[in-house]
Amino acid sequence: GDSVTQMEGPVTLSEEAFLTINCTYTATGYPSLFWYVQYPGEGLQLLLKATKADDKGSNKGFEATYRKETTSFHLEKGSVQVSDSAVYFCALISPQGAQKLVFGQGTRLTINP
């Protein structure tokens, strides 16, 4: 079945550091890909998305490119801030089967000042 694998956390960085959170997926066909973020005590929020190969999603300085050849959707940010501390979830929805989001395990990110 469809699955998403994220890099193990937690990840701790200093403010202004470069961030990469790896995400790879397994799915039939061409899924749509998403990054959701969960701030402490809150529900999940959509951070960015890409719906076809080579699309780049971007929001709030975060970017991720849909790479079909490597089945990846890595999240990057050039200069992180303390306010970026949260749990990040990579997710997909398959073009086949049930219309549901399949999530990765989540990566907890902590940014120190």
Next chain:
Amino acid sequence: KAGVTQTPRYLIKTRGQQVTLSCSPISGHRSVSWYQQTPGQGLQFLFEYFSETQRNKGNFPGRFSGRQFSNSRSEMNVSTLELGDSALYLCASSLAAGIRSNTGELFFGEGSRLTVL
């Protein structure tokens, strides 16, 4: 514009009891999905409702059930609670039936945290 509202936010139950969780979607949203979040299993899809009909269902036992009312509010019920049902239950709403038919954006509530003792 009010967000997705879930009640109760926290609850404690004992094994064998049942629980009902409520979700009020964003006004105008007709699709409601439920997810279970646990440290071990992560986020897992429970079911999705649209116009009072269950459209999709995840791989959970029959003890987990739900329904949607004509005003799009939804409830989920878990009967004969087990220790492993302790989790954060998240409700999400969206405009259309099925994620693929819209932008793919779900709007999540803050969740109901269930502890089973």
